[in-house]
Amino acid sequence: LETRKAEFSQTSAYEVAYGVSEGTPVNARIQLRGEPDKPSEVVQRRFLEVLGGDAVAENEAGSGRLQLAHWLTRPENPLTARVFVNRVWQWHFGSGIVATPSDFGFRGAQPTHPELLDWLTSEFVANNWSIKQLHRLIMRARVYQIASDAHPTGIQKDPENKLLWRYNRRPLDAESMRDSMLAVSQQLDNTKPKPHPFPDVNTWGFTIHHPFHAVYGSSHRSVYLMQQRNRRHPYLELFDSADPNVSIAKRQTTVTPTQALYLMNSEFVHAQAYWFAHRVAVKEPTVKGRVRLFFEIAHGRQPTEEDFNAAVDFVTDYQEQLPDDDQSTRDQKSWSAFARVMLTSNGFLFID
Known part of the structure; x- marks a missing residue:
């Protein structure tokens, strides 16, 4: 009984969320000569005076973030909507209509299609700032649906593809790659995620030099992976995910040997290939049917004759190199190896 009482005394009375909460709003005081022990008059919370100086009502509760959101989205301020629309366009095409997503000023890049940006912005605001409607509007357009195939005339006249005569071929981002592997292997868990198994708050304390760190396995979408501010998730960091510790306007895209090594040796990739x-x-008992289904699921197309022959040769050669297992084991290992080839191929990892 005493042992149980001791355990209960070490257990938190409430569930703990890994996040932040609202604090008590206060108006700061001017510190004379920057000395914290020499406070002067109170400065009411407000927007920058050089940009309008709207003040937060004295009886307004909360931190002021809601008021800031209202200021940013007022109809007479078109910049917020334009920047947001440009970010969504950048997400779909790899580059924004304005190539400098955080700088719409004189030092930023000029929009390649200013009328298009204005029209998309007006539609976005008219649809009550609906992000879903904006996605639909962009994805139904021909410019989004064209292929990335290049031709000599286009390359000669517009090598940087500023006129969008073809789609810009680009790799999947880290989250989409992981989610796609889980989806094709049918291991994606669409149920409501459970809380992360954090240790009890009484068993550890935060310090600058030894912050809390953990990586929790999950079969849910990558958006639900726990990310920590000071230590990035190892997989997301490897594949150029945004650093949660800083503001990132555009992710850097890299191709490194460590990424290839992960795709070849990761337990996660091997598990998804198996499934x-x-x-x-x-679903398919025949070799021809399996190759066809692999390409339909992973590449979204039918295999060519060359694809089919290469697949059969790979599976046959792989089986010949296996030890003398029974035939079912040899089939499972060889087709799992071919599944890894499909999951790590350019046709799966790149958007065309």
């Missing part, structure tokens, strides 16, 4: 192969094998 991908299992999914195909259950």
Whole structure:
């Protein structure tokens, strides 16, 4: 009984969320000569005076973030909507209509299609700032649906593709890559995520030199992965995900040997390949049917004759190099290996 009482005394009375909460709003005082122990008159919370100086009402509760959002989205301020629309366009095409997403001023890049940006912005505001409607509007356009195939005339006249005569081929981002692997292997968990298994708050304390750090496995979408401000998730960091410790306007895209090594050796990739192969094998008993289904699921197209021959040769050669296992084990291992090839191919990892 005493042991149980001791355990209960070390247990937090409430569930703890890994996040932030509202504090008590206060108006700061001017510090004379910068000395914190020499406070002067109170300065009411307000927007920058050089940009209008609107003040927060004295009886307004909260931190002021809601008031700031209202200021930013007023109809007479078109900049916020333009910047947001440009960010969404950048997400779909790899580059914004304004190439400097955080600088719409004189030192920033000029929009390649100013009328298009104005029209998209007006539609965005008219639709009550609906992000879903903005996505639909962009994705239904021909410029989004064209292929990335290049031709000599286009390359000669517009090598940087500023006129968007073709789609800019680009790799999947880290989250989309992981989610796609889980989806094709049918291991994506669409149920409501449970809380992360954090240790009790009484068992650890935060310090600058030894902050709390953990990586929790999950089969949910990558948006639900726990991210910490001071230590990035190892997978997301490897594949150029945004650093949660700083403001990132545009992710850097890299191609490194460590990324290739992860795709070849990661337990996660091997597990998804196994279940991908299992999914195909259950549905298609024949070699031809399996190759066709692999390409339909992973690449969204039918395999060519060259693709089919290469796939059959790969599976056959792989089986010949395996030890003398029974045939079912050899099939499972060889098709799992082929599934890894499909999951790590350019056709799966790049958006065309």
